[in-house]
Amino acid sequence: MGEYMERVKSALANLEDDDLASLLREALEAGEEAADLLAAMSEAMVEVGERFEAGEYYLADLVLAGEVMKDGVAVLEPHLSAGDKGAKGTVVICTVKGDIHDIGKNLVGTMLSSAGFQVVDLGVDVPADKVVEAVKANSARAVGLSVLLTTMVGSVGEVVDSLKEAGLRDGVKVAVGGACVTDEVVERYGADAMGRDAVEAVRIFSGWME
Amino acid sequence: MSDKHRRVLDALELREPDRVPVMDLMNEFSTCNAILEKKPNPLGKMLRDPRASKLMDRLFALPGSAQLTDREMERFTHLGAAAAVRMDYDAAWLSCFPVLRFRDSRTMTDIFGRLCDVSVDAAGNLANPIYREGLIKSPADWNAWPKRDILRLPEKVNRVFREVQQAYGDRLFIFAFANYGLFENAWQPMGFERFAVAARKEKDFLRRVIRFYADLHCMLVEAAADAGVPGFIHTDDLAYKSGPMLSPRLIDELFGEHYRRLTETARALGVKIVMHSCGNTTSLLEHFVSWGFDAVHPLEPTAGVDLAAAKREVGDRLCLIGNLDITHVLVDATREEVFEAVRQAISDAGKGGGFILAPDHSHPDISVQRLRWMVEAAREYGAYPLKNQDMRG
Numbered sequence A: 001m002g003e004y005m006e007r008v009k010s011a012l013a014n015l016e017d018d019d020l021a022s023l024l025r026e027a028l029e030a031g032e033e034a035a036d037l038l039a040a041m042s043e044a045m046v047e048v049g050e051r052f053e054a055g056e057y058y059l060a061d062l063v064l065a066g067e068v069m070k071d072g073v074a075v076l077e078p079h080l081s082a083g084d085k086g087a088k089g090t091v092v093i094c095t096v097k098g099d100i101h102d103i104g105k106n107l108v109g110t111m112l113s114s115a116g117f118q119v120v121d122l123g124v125d126v127p128a129d130k131v132v133e134a135v136k137a138n139s140a141r142a143v144g145l146s147v148l149l150t151t152m153v154g155s156v157g158e159v160v161d162s163l164k165e166a167g168l169r170d171g172v173k174v175a176v177g178g179a180c181v182t183d184e185v186v187e188r189y190g191a192d193a194m195g196r197d198a199v200e201a202v203r204i205f206s207g208w209m210e
Numbered sequence B: 001m002s003d004k005h006r007r008v009l010d011a012l013e014l015r016e017p018d019r020v021p022v023m024d025l026m027n028e029f030s031t032c033n034a035i036l037e038k039k040p041n042p043l044g045k046m047l048r049d050p051r052a053s054k055l056m057d058r059l060f061a062l063p064g065s066a067q068l069t070d071r072e073m074e075r076f077t078h079l080g081a082a083a084a085v086r087m088d089y090d091a092a093w094l095s096c097f098p099v100l101r102f103r104d105s106r107t108m109t110d111i112f113g114r115l116c117d118v119s120v121d122a123a124g125n126l127a128n129p130i131y132r133e134g135l136i137k138s139p140a141d142w143n144a145w146p147k148r149d150i151l152r153l154p155e156k157v158n159r160v161f162r163e164v165q166q167a168y169g170d171r172l173f174i175f176a177f178a179n180y181g182l183f184e185n186a187w188q189p190m191g192f193e194r195f196a197v198a199a200r201k202e203k204d205f206l207r208r209v210i211r212f213y214a215d216l217h218c219m220l221v222e223a224a225a226d227a228g229v230p231g232f233i234h235t236d237d238l239a240y241k242s243g244p245m246l247s248p249r250l251i252d253e254l255f256g257e258h259y260r261r262l263t264e265t266a267r268a269l270g271v272k273i274v275m276h277s278c279g280n281t282t283s284l285l286e287h288f289v290s291w292g293f294d295a296v297h298p299l300e301p302t303a304g305v306d307l308a309a310a311k312r313e314v315g316d317r318l319c320l321i322g323n324l325d326i327t328h329v330l331v332d333a334t335r336e337e338v339f340e341a342v343r344q345a346i347s348d349a350g351k352g353g354g355f356i357l358a359p360d361h362s363h364p365d366i367s368v369q370r371l372r373w374m375v376e377a378a379r380e381y382g383a384y385p386l387k388n389q390d391m392r393g
C-alpha cells in the first residue's frame, strides 16, 4: 500500500486527522486513483468496526468515522466510475412504521455504504407499502429494518407479508435490528436475520450478496 | 412531614423506610387520563380531523397560539399530580414543559431547536412529539436562535410547581422535570451525527452550548426549590442498549463539571436530585456518584442492567430507582408476573433501604391495571424488614 493509502487509512481508523478531505484532494493531485483511496477508507472502516466491537471505540466514535467517511466519499465521488460505487448490491433500509429512532438505522446505512453497498434509506416511521415500492424501484435484494419500540415489532411482520403479497419475498432477504429485537422476533415475523450492531449488519448483508 | 415524604426521603438518604416507596413517570396524557377516567382533550381529535386541522393550521399561525399550548402543558402537570395521588404513589416525576410550539397541525418545534411531528395516540390524546431533526447545526445557528422563551422558563416552572406543590405536596413527594438534560440538549437540536463530529472537532462551540444549559438548569433547580418542591429530575439518556453513547471519559470531560455544579446547587438548596438515563448505564454508575447525584433512574432491565449488581456496586452511595420493565411486565403480563417482577426487584435492591420501585419509562400502551398491581405487590413485598429475599440479594 502506497504512502497516501497508509495515511488515509490510519487517519480514518485512528480518528486522528482533522481534515481527511484535504488529504484525499492532495492524494488525487499526486495521481492516486480514487477507487484505491475509497478501498483504503473502506478498510479503515472495517478496523473502526472491529475496535467498536472490542469496546475500544464508542457509538459516537463509530458515527464520527461514518461522517468523516461521507465527507471523504464526496471528495472522491466525481472521480469514481459507476462500477466503483455500490458494487456489492442494493439494500433498502428504514425504521419501521410508528418508530422514529434513527441513530442506529443511520449508522447501519453509513457502514453499509462504506462497505460498498448502494443504500436506499427511506427514513423513519415507514409503512410496509413504501418498503415494497422502494424494493421494486431499485431492484433491491435485501431490506434492513430498524425497530426499537416493542409496540412496533409487528411492523416487521407487515413488511415481510407485503413483500410476499407483491411476489418479491423469494428474491429479497430481510434483516432486523434495534433495541427490542430478539431471535424470537426474527422467528415470529418471518425475517431472515438479526443484527446486534452495525458491524454485524454489514457481515449479514455481505454474506447474502456474495 | 407526611409519611410519604419521610418514606421517600429515607430511601433517597439510603436509610430503611417503613416500606419500599413507589413512584411513576407521569409523562403521558393517555395514562393520566386513564387513571382519572377522564376523556382526552378535544385538541387531539381536532388535530386528526382533516377539516378541523385546517382551522388549527390557521390558529397556530396567530401570534398568541403559544400561550394556548403552554396552558395545555401546565394543565398536564396538574393532571399528572392528580393521577399520581389517585394511584397512591409515594412520589411522582411531574413534567412542566411549556416549551412546545405548533408550526401547524402536523409539525411543531420546541424552544430548544428540535423539529418534531405532532403525535396523537389511539385514544385521541396528544402524545409526546415525535422528534425528527435538529434545527441548530452551526455556531451561527446557535447565535441566531431566539432564546427569550428559554430564558423565561425558570419563571414559568416556578409558578406551575408552586401551584402543584401547594395542591398535592402533602400527598406526594414531587420530583420536578422541566427540561431535557445537558447531553440531550447538546445533541438533539443538532442531530447525533453532527454532535459526534462537534464532540471531537468543535469542542469550544459545544462547551458554549453546554454551559448555557447548565446555567439554565441551575436556575431551574432554584425555581423548583423556591416553589417548595423537594426533588428534581435531570433526564439525560447517556446510554443505549450496548452501553454509553460516548466514552465515559469524554462524557466526564464535556459534562462532568456541569453535572457537579448542578448537584451542588441542589444540595445547597436541600433539593434531592436524580439522574435519569435510559440504556445500559452500568459503566456510568461510579460517575453518577462522583458527579454528586442522590439517585439514578431507570436501571433499564431490557438494556441489560443487572439491578443486584448495581446495588452491590453503588448501593451504599446512590439510591436506585426503577427497573420495572415496560416492554412486557407493565403492558401485558399476568398478575403473577407483575408480582414476581416486583418481588425480584425488591429482593435485588431493597436491602437496607436506598431503593424506590418505578417503571423504567413511560409510553401510551402501559396498562393502568398493571400499574395497580405494581403498587399492590410493592405493599406486599416491600415492608421492612424485608421478607422473600433471594439469598443473593
Ligand code: B1M
Residues within 6 Å of the ligand: A059, A098, A099, A100, A101, A102, A103, A104, A105, A107, A108, A143, A144, A145, A146, A147, A148, A149, A150, A151, A175, A176, A177, A178, A179, A180, A194, A195, A196, A197, A198, A199, A201, B027, B128, B130, B131, B237, B239, B240, B241, B278, B279, B280, B298, B300, B302, B303, B326, B327, B360, B361, B362, B363, B364
Ligand atoms: C439489518 O438492519 C439492522 C441491523 C442492525 C441494527 C438495525 C438494523 N438497527 C439497529 N441496529 C443495531 O446497530 C446499531 C448500532 O450498533 C444499534 O442500533 P440502536 O438503535 O439499538 O442503537 C443506536 C445506535 C443508539 N441508540 C439509540 O439511539 C436509542 C437510545 C434510547 C435511549 C432512546 C432515544 C435516544 C430516544 N428515544 Co426512545 N430511546 C430508547 C433507547 C434506550 C435503549 N435501551 O436503546 C428506547 C428505545 N426508547 C423508548 C421509548 C419508550 C421512547 N423513545 C422515544 C423517543 C426517543 C428520543 C426522540 C428522545 C430519542 C431518539 C432520537 C433519535 N433520533 O433516534 C419515544 C418514542 C417515539 C417514537 N414514536 O418512536 C418513547 C415512546 C418515549 C415517550 N414516552 O415518548 C424505550 C422503548 C421501550 C420499548 N421496549 O418499547 C427505550 C428502550 C428506552 C427505555 N428506557 O425503555 C443496534 O441495535
